[in-house]
Amino acid sequence: MNNIHAFQRKLLMERSVPGRIGSILPDLDVPKQNLPRPELLRDNLDFPELSEPEIVRYFTNLSRLNFSIDTNFYPLGSCTMKYNPKINDEIAFSPGYAGLHPNQPIDEVQGALTILYRLQGYLREITGMSGVSLAPLAGAQGELAGVLMMRRYLMDNGQEQRLKMLIPDSAHGTNPASAKMAGFNVVSVPTDDSGNTNLEALRAEATNDLAGIMITLPSTLGLFDKNIVEICNIIHQAGGLVYADGANMNALLGQVKIGDLGFDVMHLNLHKTFSTPHGGGGPGAGPVAVKSILEPYLPAPIIGLNQEPNEKHYYLESPNKSIGKLAAFHGNFGVLVRAYVYIRSLGDYGLKQISENAVLNANYIKEKLKGYYNLPFDRNCMHEVVFSATKHKDKGVNGLSISKRLLDYGFHAPTMYFPLTVDEALLIEPTETESKETLDLFIETMKSIDQEAQSQPDLVHDAPHNTPIRRLDEAKAAREPDLRWSRPEEP
Amino acid sequence: MNNIHAFQRKLLMERSVPGRIGSILPDLDVPKQNLPRPELLRDNLDFPELSEPEIVRYFTNLSRLNFSIDTNFYPLGSCTMKYNPKINDEIAFSPGYAGLHPNQPIDEVQGALTILYRLQGYLREITGMSGVSLAPLAGAQGELAGVLMMRRYLMDNGQEQRLKMLIPDSAHGTNPASAKMAGFNVVSVPTDDSGNTNLEALRAEATNDLAGIMITLPSTLGLFDKNIVEICNIIHQAGGLVYADGANMNALLGQVKIGDLGFDVMHLNLHKTFSTPHGGGGPGAGPVAVKSILEPYLPAPIIGLNQEPNEKHYYLESPNKSIGKLAAFHGNFGVLVRAYVYIRSLGDYGLKQISENAVLNANYIKEKLKGYYNLPFDRNCMHEVVFSATKHKDKGVNGLSISKRLLDYGFHAPTMYFPLTVDEALLIEPTETESKETLDLFIETMKSIDQEAQSQPDLVHDAPHNTPIRRLDEAKAAREPDLRWSRPEEP
Amino acid sequence: MPVPDTSFFQSHYIPNTPSQQQEMLDAIGVNSIDDLFSDIPAKHRHPTLDIPHPMSEIDLKFQLMALGLKNSNLEQNACFLGAGAYNHFSPSIVKPILTRGEFLTSYTPYQAEASQGTLQVAYEFQSLISNLMDMDVANDGMYDGATSFAEAALMACRVTKRDEIYVLDTINPVYREVIETYALPQKLKIYTLPAKNPILPATAACLLVQYPNFHGNIEDLALYKRQTEDAGALLVVSADPIAMGMLKPPGEFGADIVTGEGQGLGVPISYGGPYVGLFCTRKKFVRQMPGRIVGRTNDSEGKTGYVLTLQTREQHIRRERATSNICTSQALLALAATITMAAVGKTGFRQLSELNYHKAHYAASLIEKLPGFSLPLEGEFFNEFVVKCPTNPSTINKRLLANEIIGGLDISSSMPDCMLIAVTEMNTEPQITALVTTLAEFGS
Amino acid sequence: MPVPDTSFFQSHYIPNTPSQQQEMLDAIGVNSIDDLFSDIPAKHRHPTLDIPHPMSEIDLKFQLMALGLKNSNLEQNACFLGAGAYNHFSPSIVKPILTRGEFLTSYTPYQAEASQGTLQVAYEFQSLISNLMDMDVANDGMYDGATSFAEAALMACRVTKRDEIYVLDTINPVYREVIETYALPQKLKIYTLPAKNPILPATAACLLVQYPNFHGNIEDLALYKRQTEDAGALLVVSADPIAMGMLKPPGEFGADIVTGEGQGLGVPISYGGPYVGLFCTRKKFVRQMPGRIVGRTNDSEGKTGYVLTLQTREQHIRRERATSNICTSQALLALAATITMAAVGKTGFRQLSELNYHKAHYAASLIEKLPGFSLPLEGEFFNEFVVKCPTNPSTINKRLLANEIIGGLDISSSMPDCMLIAVTEMNTEPQITALVTTLAEFGS
Ligand SMILES: Cc1ncc(COP(=O)(O)O)c(C=O)c1O
Numbered sequence A, B: 001m002n003n004i005h006a007f008q009r010k011l012l013m014e015r016s017v018p019g020r021i022g023s024i025l026p027d028l029d030v031p032k033q034n035l036p037r038p039e040l041l042r043d044n045l046d047f048p049e050l051s052e053p054e055i056v057r058y059f060t061n062l063s064r065l066n067f068s069i070d071t072n073f074y075p076l077g078s079c080t081m082k083y084n085p086k087i088n089d090e091i092a093f094s095p096g097y098a099g100l101h102p103n104q105p106i107d108e109v110q111g112a113l114t115i116l117y118r119l120q121g122y123l124r125e126i127t128g129m130s131g132v133s134l135a136p137l138a139g140a141q142g143e144l145a146g147v148l149m150m151r152r153y154l155m156d157n158g159q160e161q162r163l164k165m166l167i168p169d170s171a172h173g174t175n176p177a178s179a180k181m182a183g184f185n186v187v188s189v190p191t192d193d194s195g196n197t198n199l200e201a202l203r204a205e206a207t208n209d210l211a212g213i214m215i216t217l218p219s220t221l222g223l224f225d226k227n228i229v230e231i232c233n234i235i236h237q238a239g240g241l242v243y244a245d246g247a248n249m250n251a252l253l254g255q256v257k258i259g260d261l262g263f264d265v266m267h268l269n270l271h272k273t274f275s276t277p278h279g280g281g282g283p284g285a286g287p288v289a290v291k292s293i294l295e296p297y298l299p300a301p302i303i304g305l306n307q308e309p310n311e312k313h314y315y316l317e318s319p320n321k322s323i324g325k326l327a328a329f330h331g332n333f334g335v336l337v338r339a340y341v342y343i344r345s346l347g348d349y350g351l352k353q354i355s356e357n358a359v360l361n362a363n364y365i366k367e368k369l370k371g372y373y374n375l376p377f378d379r380n381c382m383h384e385v386v387f388s389a390t391k392h393k394d395k396g397v398n399g400l401s402i403s404k405r406l407l408d409y410g411f412h413a414p415t416m417y418f419p420l421t422v423d424e425a426l427l428i429e430p431t432e433t434e435s436k437e438t439l440d441l442f443i444e445t446m447k448s449i450d451q452e453a454q455s456q457p458d459l460v461h462d463a464p465h466n467t468p469i470r471r472l473d474e475a476k477a478a479r480e481p482d483l484r485w486s487r488p489e490e491p
Numbered sequence C, D: 001m002p003v004p005d006t007s008f009f010q011s012h013y014i015p016n017t018p019s020q021q022q023e024m025l026d027a028i029g030v031n032s033i034d035d036l037f038s039d040i041p042a043k044h045r046h047p048t049l050d051i052p053h054p055m056s057e058i059d060l061k062f063q064l065m066a067l068g069l070k071n072s073n074l075e076q077n078a079c080f081l082g083a084g085a086y087n088h089f090s091p092s093i094v095k096p097i098l099t100r101g102e103f104l105t106s107y108t109p110y111q112a113e114a115s116q117g118t119l120q121v122a123y124e125f126q127s128l129i130s131n132l133m134d135m136d137v138a139n140d141g142m143y144d145g146a147t148s149f150a151e152a153a154l155m156a157c158r159v160t161k162r163d164e165i166y167v168l169d170t171i172n173p174v175y176r177e178v179i180e181t182y183a184l185p186q187k188l189k190i191y192t193l194p195a196k197n198p199i200l201p202a203t204a205a206c207l208l209v210q211y212p213n214f215h216g217n218i219e220d221l222a223l224y225k226r227q228t229e230d231a232g233a234l235l236v237v238s239a240d241p242i243a244m245g246m247l248k249p250p251g252e253f254g255a256d257i258v259t260g261e262g263q264g265l266g267v268p269i270s271y272g273g274p275y276v277g278l279f280c281t282r283k284k285f286v287r288q289m290p291g292r293i294v295g296r297t298n299d300s301e302g303k304t305g306y307v308l309t310l311q312t313r314e315q316h317i318r319r320e321r322a323t324s325n326i327c328t329s330q331a332l333l334a335l336a337a338t339i340t341m342a343a344v345g346k347t348g349f350r351q352l353s354e355l356n357y358h359k360a361h362y363a364a365s366l367i368e369k370l371p372g373f374s375l376p377l378e379g380e381f382f383n384e385f386v387v388k389c390p391t392n393p394s395t396i397n398k399r400l401l402a403n404e405i406i407g408g409l410d411i412s413s414s415m416p417d418c419m420l421i422a423v424t425e426m427n428t429e430p431q432i433t434a435l436v437t438t439l440a441e442f443g444s
């Protein structure tokens, strides 16, 4: 069996056989032209030579080595791995949308612009903000856009000295990285024992070099900060602006509008809350939404609408103080179409039920597992719950092992070791698209693993056992980076 | 892990939860009408209640329990499990083809008829016959059409007493079954020691009640009958007609035209030779091709062409003595489109290379394995080779066990116990779309299994070990048929 | 014939290169591939092959998409055509599942341990179709609705050991043709009976009824059940699965064999095929049933699994004594139907059925009021009805098509100036209004 | 705010039913779902939500397909537009593989043992992109070609510890804008240099060159390499991957960082995204590279496997000291590109490149001869070129569209009356003739 495994995992270049072809290209149907000067021409391209059947089988079998939403429960905290409706793909892939060139004159793409325009409106409504740009290509780029707007706004108001960006210690790594890229200095704010922002520490930072704060809502601990309105007030009073990382909006859809709470700017992760498929690491889309003071700074393009007497006419525009372009074109259009279809499909009623069920499912897991794993914050959680896998440390079983052991049972692992502030964190986000039956099976499995960790710690410690491959040596990978195929030296 | 397995394999009705829905249907947008008399109305429908995410995950995981061409080498003899090009599916599924109603007036579907008309022509050219009907929905229906035409022709020529249909003992079961459905009496003809038809036995049957013969070419032993022209002569001289089962045409494409050899009628399996996907047991398409004497009998419809001055115009017609309709519409159109694309894609050169490589691959396996497994016919084979797994019978290892053991190694099994005339037959058909590397791996594996059968017979005998499920109890299934889910009795 | 040299061409579907081929020839010990074909009479070798040269994928797609645009498709036109194939809802999840290589490119599940996916789906299909028709058992599908009906007639003759097939005059005339193709060569006799008050002789093997019938009317199955029972014959019903969401199923009336066209269950309409025939019967007749059947059993460790079963009915075992010659059937479309039934679900199925009913009746009520138009037939109907027009239906259909409407089936050859109109859940109110408005132009 | 009751609605995406929800609430020990939200300030709870009601799949598809038809798409029109996105060949095998749930619906491969498919694909992508550009290493992709270029400028500043970015005046003006968005807030300076004879000061961090450039011309990388070397700066090249089938790759000229837009590698054109940015560098700079990197290693039993590696460069570990903030990127499109590169293959890639070249040069030669038209720029080009027209390009484009031709990009704001025309392997000779014939109508 090992040779079959080895054969299946041989790389494209290792499979290559001189003379094979993988597709037939058209014959040249125009007269041949003079080639460029020979110095400009390439003489060799080290590329694979394979037939189509081999390529299809290779990639199909590779796919089968993955866990995914279509095959597994995937309770990866902070990632909102919910079901990705197929209708969204079907429409986004149809030639009326997938077959448009981004530089086509706007008259030729009014159907596409209609969708973008409406999506801007829905996201404004959902966030309670007054302006939206769909341009950012993922959450982190949305953050960058957001903090760049804060920076420009402060500068335009003579506050260029305001360079201090507060970020709670539990925040996702993109927050500080984005703040830094926008030229801010990052200062970490601690979380208090109940999982809320430490208000005292916050007040201490409310100095006149304060640019603002980036808060994840609900936080990456899965908690809704009880003092959120107060926090916004403190920052505003100190002359700063308040940014919401909306990657966790799945908890709040239709329950509260972020804008109503006092936030000035936020981003959304359409590839989480709005269920566009994650594709093994993208594409995403990270629209930014802002209060009116920041609207002139939105990244280009924004979709505008001319209400002409007879016909509606959508166009692309750049706000007058725009932070500029974030990418070559108009955002990840294919992702935006999917999110649009998703919103229309669920509608107002469905959107509210998403958050209700996402929160219900997480609290159910929290309640059922809290006797078995340490629960650092024993209060209502939102769409996800963080446990601390410290109980079996004496037996050599840690969060990593428990995660790997879950793979053996056919469940994807929770997010491990994040947030950084929780020791041996296991962040579990079930999402609303999982059934009670699945949750119960997961809960039973987590209980079994707890048992195993006590009675057969090695079984857990050495996991996984049933995956296509056993525990991988990450240290070696980093120590001796092997990052690409290279042609073996001729002997 | 067992509970995950059990959960994944729970049936739809067992997963059902009252109140769940799997799709949203549109609201009624016209006034409600009076319902029919209550006696006509149904009061309960025992159907599943599931959400869309569950359904997608359920079926996706089910698919993963299958072997398939996209994932495995599948050397199933007589089945021509070759690669199924994706472009064929893409075109067949496009709205210009998949979105046509079969009753649309012909003016509205000229594009579709163009394809069918051309396909008729290509199949005529490939078979060397003068008429083709695309109507039959699979190979067996093509056979039925073929033998019905023979029957009608004989009757029209005052030969209604000719009811004896000869069929070689190695033939596929559909041959005798089809002959019987057409009202013929089946008489089996033996194969001689070298794998050709026993001419003497044949001549003895050439009496005046002879209707004809159904010959598979190459035979299901993977052999090209050396006396084929002679056989046709004998039958013709006796007043009979000669039918070719063309399911094995993958061996002969472009090498010889069946019509040239003297055959009067034949069918083709597009789902084999022309690479349309097998779908776990269909759909297929089994066009029939005939010499001119049988053309008037072809099943309806035939696609005709009016050569009008300015515009071409395709139409559907029924030949004047047609055996009639075989199905409600015009054949398995989606399959026919795929076959058309396949032929155009490969073209004349490619079609010839199919047969060359199919035959080469089979002979390579034959040569490499013949020292390890009994080879009943040691001569050049065509696209497939039959071995006899009798060598390890004393160790309790038979063809079935060897087949199951192959599954453990990730290879689909050959066709077992067919043809019926070969003891412990293992019929191996590699097809032209497999690489030498794959063949070599398969050959090595077959050699290992031979070794295992000698040194660890239980390992082979108890196979499979690595499939999602172990050896299934087929006897129980037939003894106590459990053919559908039923609601457990209320206690 | 000289060996034509095509070695300059390498197909993307064939991995082995000339040098690998040479290696393999060397291993076999022959000089050329041609030598492997030496059993073929030399004078017939290497025929000319007048097929166009290979084509690139870019050209193929370009040309075939252009050709496809020459057809008027149901995505761009409203469709009121039925008569055996209908424009019904196919859930978006069907195609992504169907096209998974593991389902699409696997063979008939002879090796059960390597085919549990296909087998379990078949068992699901059998279960849901049995439930839908309210019958004991179903098989894994036949070629189409017409051949299912024909095979049911043959089966009824086998079961009753009689040779007279009675067919109501209200079944789809094409189905009638297919029954003739299948039954006549076997020396079975076919008789037509009027749907109103048929008299079934005691020699009858079966009575064949379509439900709803070809004209859309809901036949009186209770009546036919009484008559077949009296005659000792079997009641064979071809039922529209979509209608079964609201109509009492044939099983409740005591039907002995129930068939149907499965296309409506989410199978693409695809110019008539591939579809899937439905086939159900009573438990006691199961060994006379044609087609594949999947059964539940267990493996050597006790785990539940599925296998092809009762194969001794089938041609590959029983040869000329098999219940049918059918081998490859339409498994993939049975999968499509199974997914669709799961996705539409219990409450959805009723709703779907009623959408058809109300929309069709609404359209009928409007058309009936148009001057010059009438509904010539009486009785209850489901989603299809006959309209008598003031002029030739084909003239009307041309005008409709100009308005992006595909009109009903022209049945003027059997009922002068009549058209058979089907309305489904896919027809919106504006489409119905557009249909009626265009028809109104023909009113006298 | 009262709790709005939407319990009458059950979504098909949410499995749990009201009674199951109640069971779960009971297990949790609260009365209602609303209680779980008690941390949210009451006065902001239950806002109105002015979003349309849920819509059925039938209605959605019907409406959105109709809306899609309002767009002029590249399946029905010939396309001569480029300027950063091109109508290139996407092999038919791409979509069926891409849409397999295991690829489409998995997350970033943090759990390596459950993500070997995604990880091995990434390693393949890195390998092939490195080969294509002839560079030591590549990452697993960036957002798009523009952001890759911008991140490369930032990286060059980190590597050289300098803050002056020099940009040729021939790069895509939109890429220039994106570089500004990324670089200016970090207090980096951007200077423009003329492509002909640029003079690079010794304080420069890097020189940014597009290859071929915005106008389609093939820049002289050898010259720029000498200049950057002299200045101790890095040569950063944004290269068109399709051109690399025939043009000498940037790596051969000694480029330090190579980026590019991966869309041409079989990624649907999709109105500008999602695409994938290419990013390569030399081995010695790898720890300054942004984005995800996958490395080969082995498991506890010695089997080869793949993992995310060098993660200490990334934001989730290094936070504000990371090489970039990028997290989710465009893995699925990197997969599309990998499949395409495999399918087009070694010889095919050269052929593909040359098809572009010959067709573009043929079209250019015909247009050049048209009265009133000229090619204002000198120098070699690949598949794109500037045409000076006798009138306003947008007027011409309208006429072209009437003939089902999408014309070139109107660049008259920077070059009066000029249009940038791209010709690819997808443009047939008849399309080129139709383009030229229509243009000829404008000749004076
Ligand atoms: C809380 C939070 N913020 C921001 C991000 C970054 O989003 P993206 O990965 O789309 O750049 C993530 C995603 O991982 C997240 O979980």
Ligand SMILES: Cc1ncc(COP(=O)(O)O)c(C=O)c1O
Pocket: B078, B079, B138, B139, B140, B141, B172, B174, B175, B216, B220, B245, B247, B248, B269, B284, B285, B286, C326, C327, C328
């Ligand atoms: C030799 C031969 N003849 C006929 C058939 C019947 O074809 P089908 O399964 O399409 O009805 C087969 C297929 O199994 C076959 O192998």
